[in-house]
Amino acid sequence: MAHEMRGMTSLALVRAIAAGEISAREACLASVARIRASNPAINAFTRCCTARALREAEAIDARRARGERLPPLAGLPYAVKDLFDVAGEVTHAGSKLNRQHRPAAQDAFLVARIQAGGAVLLGRLNMDEYAYGFTTENTHYGATRNPHDLTRSAGGSSGGCGAAVAAGQVGMALGSDTNGSIRVPASFCGIWGLKPTFGRLSRRGSYPFVHSIDHLGPMADSVESLALAYDVLQAPDPLDPGCHALRVQPVGSALQQGIEGLRVGLLGGYFDEHATASARAAVRSAAQVLGANDQLAWPDAALGRAAAFIISASEGGSLHLQDLRTQVQEFEPLSVDRFIAGALLPAAWYLRAQRFRQSYRDQVNALFRHWDLLLAPATPVAAPVLGSEWLDINGTSMPTRASIGLLTQPISLAGCPVVAAPIWPTGTGGLPIAVQIIAAPWREDLALRAAWALQAAGCAHLKPVEI
Known part of the structure; x- marks a missing residue:
C-alpha cells in the first residue's frame, strides 16, 4: 500500500480516503514508513508522534464507517514546524534552551484548526534556532538537507517543512514566515507555499521570532491542497489580538475561475538587480502564462529590507535578552552574534524603522490600484551547498545567510499575501x-487563482524524488 501511494498528491489521497479506496490508517502508516526510510538522509523530522497520528487516523476511519460526512482534509498526513505547540510536548523552536520548558498544555490554534479539518499530525519539523535563519543548518538538531540534492540547503527557517513535503513524507506542513521563511524553503525544495496577509491567521500557540512581522501559513504539494489548508486554517481568534481575520474568505472553490481580466505586473529594478539569470528566467516563464508584460518598481525596496532587518534584530534580541546574558554559550553559533547585535540596537533605530513601515505600506498598497498581482523571484539563486558562506549574485559576492532573503524581506514588511x-x-x-x-x-x-493557472499550464509543479 505504501508503494501504491507514492507519487499520489495529497489532494488525490484525501479523495481516495473519502471514497473508501484507502483507509486513513493505511495512509498514516505509509507516511510513517516513508519518514523512517528517508529521514536519516534529509533530517526534516525532529520528532514523530506516531501514536497520536494513528489515533487521529482511526477516528477518521470510524467516522467514515458511520457514514458521516468527512472534513475537507480527512486523513491527510501533515507535520508542523517545531515552533507550534503540540499538546503534551515541549516546543523547542530549534533551541537547546527550550528543552527545559514545560510541555504545551494544548495545541496551537492552527494545529487545532487543521485537526478539526481532518488532517493527521505526524510530528515536528526542523528549523533554524528561534526561526532566525534561511538555511536550517541547526547545530543542535543537525542540518536539514534538500531532497533534490543532499549536499544543498533546504532553505529556512521552515526548512524541515520544505524538505518533508518535497520528499513525500507528508503532503502538507505548517510553517512560519517573518522575512521569507516559507517562501525560501518552497523555492529551494520546489513546493508550494503561502504567506498570508499579516494578521490573517492566528499565531496563538506559536513560539515568536518577531511579533510585529511574524506570519504563519501552509506549505503543500499542490495548489489545491494549499488552498484547502488555508480555508481550514481561517478563523477569527479573539484571544490573539494580532489576528485581524474578522471573517472567513474561502478560496478553494474559486481556484478555477481563471486569470482573465487580472492585471499582472513584473517587479523590476531592485528585483532584477538582485536576481541571477535563472531566477529571472523563472519569472519570465510564469509571466508568459499569466500574460504579464509590463514592468514596474516596488517602492523603496532596499529601505524596506533594511527596516525589516532592524525590526527583526531588535525584537529577536530583546526577546532572548535574559538568556543572552546568562546562557549565551547555549545559543546557535550561526545566529548568536545577530541576536546580540539586535539586543544592542538603539531604540531610536527601531522606532524609526517602524515609523517608516507605516508610510512604506501606504506606498506599496497604492500599487494595487493599478495591478491585481505582481511577480518576482522568491530567491536570488537556487539552493546553495550547505555550509556556503558566500553567494555570487551577478558577479557580486554576498554573504549567504543574509542574502537569501533579499527578495522576500521587502514583501514581508508590507504584509502582502504571497504564493x-x-x-x-x-x-x-x-x-x-x-x-x-x-x-x-x-x-x-x-494569488491562488494565478498559482492554479501556473500549475494547470504545467509551468509550476513538484518533481518527485527518490531517497
Whole structure:
C-alpha cells in the first residue's frame, strides 16, 4: 500500500480516503514508513508522534464507517514546524534552551484548526534556532538537507517543512514566515507555499521570532491542497489580538475561475538587480502564462529590507535578552552574534524603522490600484551547498545567510499575501527557484487563482524524488 501511494498528491489521497479506496490508517502508516526510510538522509523530522497520528487516523476511519460526512482534509498526513505547540510536548523552536520548558498544555490554534479539518499530525519539523535563519543548518538538531540534492540547503527557517513535503513524507506542513521563511524553503525544495496577509491567521500557540512581522501559513504539494489548508486554517481568534481575520474568505472553490481580466505586473529594478539569470528566467516563464508584460518598481525596496532587518534584530534580541546574558554559550553559533547585535540596537533605530513601515505600506498598497498581482523571484539563486558562506549574485559576492532573503524581506514588511510557485528554470542543475505571486492585502484568492493557472499550464509543479 505504501508503494501504491507514492507519487499520489495529497489532494488525490484525501479523495481516495473519502471514497473508501484507502483507509486513513493505511495512509498514516505509509507516511510513517516513508519518514523512517528517508529521514536519516534529509533530517526534516525532529520528532514523530506516531501514536497520536494513528489515533487521529482511526477516528477518521470510524467516522467514515458511520457514514458521516468527512472534513475537507480527512486523513491527510501533515507535520508542523517545531515552533507550534503540540499538546503534551515541549516546543523547542530549534533551541537547546527550550528543552527545559514545560510541555504545551494544548495545541496551537492552527494545529487545532487543521485537526478539526481532518488532517493527521505526524510530528515536528526542523528549523533554524528561534526561526532566525534561511538555511536550517541547526547545530543542535543537525542540518536539514534538500531532497533534490543532499549536499544543498533546504532553505529556512521552515526548512524541515520544505524538505518533508518535497520528499513525500507528508503532503502538507505548517510553517512560519517573518522575512521569507516559507517562501525560501518552497523555492529551494520546489513546493508550494503561502504567506498570508499579516494578521490573517492566528499565531496563538506559536513560539515568536518577531511579533510585529511574524506570519504563519501552509506549505503543500499542490495548489489545491494549499488552498484547502488555508480555508481550514481561517478563523477569527479573539484571544490573539494580532489576528485581524474578522471573517472567513474561502478560496478553494474559486481556484478555477481563471486569470482573465487580472492585471499582472513584473517587479523590476531592485528585483532584477538582485536576481541571477535563472531566477529571472523563472519569472519570465510564469509571466508568459499569466500574460504579464509590463514592468514596474516596488517602492523603496532596499529601505524596506533594511527596516525589516532592524525590526527583526531588535525584537529577536530583546526577546532572548535574559538568556543572552546568562546562557549565551547555549545559543546557535550561526545566529548568536545577530541576536546580540539586535539586543544592542538603539531604540531610536527601531522606532524609526517602524515609523517608516507605516508610510512604506501606504506606498506599496497604492500599487494595487493599478495591478491585481505582481511577480518576482522568491530567491536570488537556487539552493546553495550547505555550509556556503558566500553567494555570487551577478558577479557580486554576498554573504549567504543574509542574502537569501533579499527578495522576500521587502514583501514581508508590507504584509502582502504571497504564493510561492515552484518553477524549474535552466541553469540551476535541475534545481527549482520559486516565483512570488504577490497580491494586495486580504486578496489571497487572486494569488491562488494565478498559482492554479501556473500549475494547470504545467509551468509550476513538484518533481518527485527518490531517497
